[in-house]
Each structure stands twice: as C-alpha cells, then as structure tokens.
Amino acid sequence: MRVILDERANSLACGGTLSDDLLADLYAVPGSGRWLRATMVATIDGSATGADGRSGSVNTDADHVVFGLLRALSHATLVGAGTARDESYRALEIDTRWVAMRAAAGLPPAYPLVVVSRSGALPEPLVHTAPPGRVRLVTCATSPRLDTVREALGTEHVHVCGGAEVDLSSAVAELAAAGLTRLLAEGGPSLLADLIAADLVDELDVSTAPTAVGGTGPRITHGSASRTGYALGTIVEQDGTLMTRWVCPGSAWS
Numbered sequence: 001m002r003v004i005l006d007e008r009a010n011s012l013a014c015g016g017t018l019s020d021d022l023l024a025d026l027y028a029v030p031g032s033g034r035w036l037r038a039t040m041v042a043t044i045d046g047s048a049t050g051a052d053g054r055s056g057s058v059n060t061d062a063d064h065v066v067f068g069l070l071r072a073l074s075h076a077t078l079v080g081a082g083t084a085r086d087e088s089y090r091a092l093e094i095d096t097r098w099v100a101m102r103a104a105a106g107l108p109p110a111y112p113l114v115v116v117s118r119s120g121a122l123p124e125p126l127v128h129t130a131p132p133g134r135v136r137l138v139t140c141a142t143s144p145r146l147d148t149v150r151e152a153l154g155t156e157h158v159h160v161c162g163g164a165e166v167d168l169s170s171a172v173a174e175l176a177a178a179g180l181t182r183l184l185a186e187g188g189p190s191l192l193a194d195l196i197a198a199d200l201v202d203e204l205d206v207s208t209a210p211t212a213v214g215g216t217g218p219r220i221t222h223g224s225a226s227r228t229g230y231a232l233g234t235i236v237e238q239d240g241t242l243m244t245r246w247v248c249p250g251s252a253w254s
C-alpha cells in the first residue's frame with residue numbers, strides 16, 4: 001500500500017510503502033471530541049453494489065485492510081437496518097491484525113454495532129447470537145417492535161430518538177453520552193444520505209475498486225445529500241484500489 005497524497009502529515013513520504021503503524025497514523029481520528037467517519041466502496045462506474053446486489057462483492061483485499069483499521073480506530077459501527085439485513089450483519093469483532101494497535105490506543109476490546117431503523121426490524125440471527133451490549137438499536141417511538149427489541153437487547157441498548165422518524169442528531173448525541181464518540185458509519189446509501197443531510201458526517205472515506213459492473217446498482221448515497229466543498233485529505237492505493245479520505249464541509253482535521 002502506498003500514499004499518493006497526505007495533506008496533513010509531512011512525515012509520511014508520498015509514494016513510500018506503508019507499514020501497519022504508518023497506516024494507522026494516517027487514519028488516526030483527529031482530536032479527542034466527537035467524530036463521525038463514514039466509509040463506502042464503489043466501482044469505477046459508480047455502483048455501490050456488485051452484480052449480486054451486495055457491496056461485499058465490490059470490496060477488495062486492500063479495502064478490507066483499511067475497513068478493518070477504521071473499525072479498530074472507532075468506538076462503534078453505525079449501520080442502516082437495510083444493510084444489516086442485506087449483508088447479514090452479526091456482532092462485530094476487531095480484525096486480529098489491529099487488536100494490539102487498538103489496545104495501545106486505549107480503546108476497549110469489545111466493539112458495538114449500532115443499527116438505525118424506523119421499524120426496529122433487526123435480523124433475527126443478529127439479535128439472538130450477539131453477546132450482551134454488543135448490539136444497540138437507534139429507533140423512533142412509533143417502532144412497532146419496541147417492546148420486543150428492548151427485551152432482546154436490554155432497554156439501555158435501545159435508543160428512542162424521535163417520534164415518527166429517527167432524529168439522527170439526537171441519536172449521535174445520545175451515543176456520545178454513552179461514550180461512543182468516534183463512530184464509523186458503514187452505510188448503506190439511505191442512512192449515509194440522511195447523515196450527510198443532517199450535517200453529521202465529518203469525514204467521508206470512499207474506496208474505488210478497480211472494476212466496472214454496469215447495471216443499475218445504487219450509488220453510495222440515496223436521498224438528499226447534496227453538499228459541496230469537501231476537502232481531499234488522503235489518497236492511498238494498493239493493487240488498483242484507490243482509498244480516498246474527504247473532510248466534510250464544516251469539519252476540520254483538528
């Protein structure tokens with residue numbers, strides 16, 4: 001893996017091969033406050049899913065390495081219920097490659113998954129196999145499954161934020177109050193668009209996989225996410241996969 005551009009750290013020689021330590025430095029979360037980083041992958045022709053309708057078939061080895069690192073640098077993953085269902089999410093584990101780095105950074109070994117859903121319809125296996133406290137739900141008061149999901153996950157792990165709709169700003173604030181200040185939003189396109197529309201995304205990390213799939217696959221946002229003025233911070237490349245890091249308007253590296 002090599003750095004093509006790094007706007008922040010002059011110490012990282014562009015073009016040089018990256019060790020895991022340097023890669024972790026490159027992706028360090030700026031500051032100690034709240035930071036919401038979103039990560040998505042797309043093909044060269046802009047599809048967020050492969051021919052099978054899932055993003056897993058677009059991911060590459062290089063993208064997996066950075067994806068694992070981003071989790072290891074975060075307090076929790078935030079994901080839309082559609083992605084949790086389509087991609088068969090289970091309780092998340094930190095990639096063994098990054099466990100020591102995470103411990104050295106003072107982050108807890110257990111890694112919670114926070115699912116956002118109006119309906120409260122979580123995948124059954126996720127609810128029934130996750131260790132206590134490893135899955136949280138962000139939902140709204142009209143969710144028809146509120147009682148069931150509270151019983152399954154524990155009331156303290158169900159965040160009711162909003163009446164008929166989820167208020168994402170309240171949700172992010174409530175998660176921060178629970179100690180989850182560094183969030184990694186893993187999509188999908190609907191949740192990402194809503195997070196951008198609510199001005200909650202500080203950093204957008206987009207990988208471009210060296211494939212084209214044609215078809216009518218979704219883009220990485222679906223909804224009203226119109227924003228200009230993203231600042232390009234980092235470009236990393238391996239085997240044709242380009243990994244870019246954009247700072248969102250209104251956010252700063254430090």
Ligand SMILES: NC(=O)c1ccc[n+]([C@@H]2O[C@H](COP(=O)([O-])OP(=O)(O)OC[C@H]3O[C@@H](n4cnc5c(N)ncnc54)[C@H](OP(=O)(O)O)[C@@H]3O)[C@@H](O)[C@H]2O)c1
Pocket residue numbers: 039040041042047048049053054055056058079080081082083084086087116117118119120121165166168186187188189190191192194218220222
């Ligand atoms: N390329 C990538 O990096 C990437 C990443 C992730 C996913 N994907 C792909 O994206 C596709 C899924 O797309 P999607 O747009 O349906 O995904 P999504 O945003 O994960 O799921 C949509 C569902 O999530 C919940 N949700 C999202 N935003 C919400 C909000 N603001 N408030 C309340 N609930 C909210 C709702 O769940 P309820 O219906 O339960 O209310 C909604 O129906 C899959 O094919 C997946 O493979 C691609």
